[in-house]
Amino acid sequence: MxxxxxxxxxxxxxxxxxxxxxxxxxxxxxxxxxxxxxxxxxxxxxxxxxxxxxxxxxxxxxxxxxxxxxxxxxxxxxxxxxGALDDLHSGRRMIRLAAFTSALSSFVPAAVRDLRRANPGLVVRVLQVETREAIDRLRRGEADLAVVHHMPGVAVPDTAGLRRRHLLDDHLSIVLPGRHRLARLDAVRIADLEGEPLILPRRDTPAGRFRAVVEQLCAEAGFTPTVAYELDDLPAVQAFAAAGIGIVPMHGLTLGTVPAGAVTRPLADRPAGSRRIEALLPAGADRLVEQIAERLVVSSRQHARRSRSSGDGAPEDRGRVRA
Incomplete structure (x- = not known):
C-alpha cells in the first residue's frame, strides 16, 4: 500500500x-x-x-x-x-561523528587524525552527545557514525537496523587520595568502599546512570554508599580526591587527567561495573564511514593496551606519598 x-x-x-x-x-x-x-x-x-x-x-x-x-x-x-549531493557540488566530503565526552578525550582523536591523513580535504564534524542522542541522530541522518557506551544494568537503546562494532570494555577504577590506606593495595574491592566518603554525580543528570551502577554494586556488596559530595565535572571530582577529601569510582576512559596527589587502583571485582564501548553504523554505510570505523577499532585497542601497561590509562603513582 x-x-x-x-x-x-x-x-x-x-x-x-x-x-x-x-x-x-x-x-x-x-x-x-x-x-x-x-x-x-x-x-x-x-x-x-x-x-x-x-x-x-x-x-x-x-x-x-x-x-x-x-x-x-x-x-x-x-x-x-x-548531504552527499551537497558534498558533490561543493567538492568536499564531510563525515559527522557523534560520540560521548570521554571517548572524545581518549581514543577518538587518533582515529580522526589517521582518517584525515588518508583522505586530504575530508572534513570531520564531531558532535559531542551522549549515547541516546547519538543513536537518535544516527537514525535521523544527522550523524554518519556514533560511538556509544552501554552501562551494565541500564537498558540499551534500540539499535535495530544499525551495525554494531565492539571497540573496548571500559573497566571501573577507583581514584584515591595518595595517602589513603586503600592506596597501598594493588586493587580495590567494592566492599572496601563501605563507610568511605564517595564522590558521585547527581541523579538527575546524564551521569546519574553511572551513579545508579555504583549504588547497585554497593547494594550487592551489602551496604549503602556514603555520598560525601555530588559533583558532575570530572576534573573537579578528581581534584577533590587529590585534596584528600573523597574517593571516586571512575571508568578507565576518564582517567587521563588525574592530578598530582591522587592515585588510581583497578577494581578487583571486574568485570563488575564495566561498560561496553561500541561504534554504530547505518546498514548501508559508505567507504569513508567504514574507514573511520576501522580506525576507531585500531585506536581503541591501542588505547586499551596503553591503559593495561600504565594502570588503567593514568599514572597510578603520580603524587603518591607513602605513609
Missing part, C-alpha cells in the same frame, strides 16, 4: 516525536493546517489512523508506532542523499 511522499513522512515523524502538530509546524516552517493536511494525506494512503488525537501530548497509534521506525529510516536516507 502506498505511504505517500517524503513531506508526509516527515510531518508524521515530527508529530509522533514532538507530540504536537504546532511543534512540528515550527520545525518545518509550515502552518499547523499544512502539517495536519500532510498527516491526513498519509493516513489516507495507509488506510489507518497513525496519530491518536484523543490524548495530549499526541502519541502514535499502534499502527503509527509500527510505521514510525521505517519512516525514520527513509528520512535518514533522504538526508544522507541530500
Amino acid at each position: 502506498p505511504v505517500g511522499d517524503v513531506a508526509r513522512l516527515r510531518a508524521f515523524a515530527l508529530v509522533a516525536e514532538l507530540g504536537s502538530v504546532s511543534a512540528a509546524a515550527d520545525v518545518l516552517g509550515y502552518t499547523q493546517s499544512a502539517v495536519s493536511q500532510q498527516l491526513a494525506g498519509l493516513e489516507r494512503d495507509t488506510g489507518v489512523p497513525l496519530i491518536d488525537r484523543a490524548q495530549r501530548p499526541l502519541r502514535p497509534t499502534v499502527a503509527g508506532a509500527a510505521l514510525l521506525p521505517h519512516a525514520q529510516r527513509v528520512l535518514a536516507a533522504v538526508v544522507g542523499i541530500e
Whole structure:
C-alpha cells in the first residue's frame, strides 16, 4: 500500500516525536493546517489512523508506532542523499561523528587524525552527545557514525537496523587520595568502599546512570554508599580526591587527567561495573564511514593496551606519598 511522499513522512515523524502538530509546524516552517493536511494525506494512503488525537501530548497509534521506525529510516536516507549531493557540488566530503565526552578525550582523536591523513580535504564534524542522542541522530541522518557506551544494568537503546562494532570494555577504577590506606593495595574491592566518603554525580543528570551502577554494586556488596559530595565535572571530582577529601569510582576512559596527589587502583571485582564501548553504523554505510570505523577499532585497542601497561590509562603513582 502506498505511504505517500517524503513531506508526509516527515510531518508524521515530527508529530509522533514532538507530540504536537504546532511543534512540528515550527520545525518545518509550515502552518499547523499544512502539517495536519500532510498527516491526513498519509493516513489516507495507509488506510489507518497513525496519530491518536484523543490524548495530549499526541502519541502514535499502534499502527503509527509500527510505521514510525521505517519512516525514520527513509528520512535518514533522504538526508544522507541530500548531504552527499551537497558534498558533490561543493567538492568536499564531510563525515559527522557523534560520540560521548570521554571517548572524545581518549581514543577518538587518533582515529580522526589517521582518517584525515588518508583522505586530504575530508572534513570531520564531531558532535559531542551522549549515547541516546547519538543513536537518535544516527537514525535521523544527522550523524554518519556514533560511538556509544552501554552501562551494565541500564537498558540499551534500540539499535535495530544499525551495525554494531565492539571497540573496548571500559573497566571501573577507583581514584584515591595518595595517602589513603586503600592506596597501598594493588586493587580495590567494592566492599572496601563501605563507610568511605564517595564522590558521585547527581541523579538527575546524564551521569546519574553511572551513579545508579555504583549504588547497585554497593547494594550487592551489602551496604549503602556514603555520598560525601555530588559533583558532575570530572576534573573537579578528581581534584577533590587529590585534596584528600573523597574517593571516586571512575571508568578507565576518564582517567587521563588525574592530578598530582591522587592515585588510581583497578577494581578487583571486574568485570563488575564495566561498560561496553561500541561504534554504530547505518546498514548501508559508505567507504569513508567504514574507514573511520576501522580506525576507531585500531585506536581503541591501542588505547586499551596503553591503559593495561600504565594502570588503567593514568599514572597510578603520580603524587603518591607513602605513609
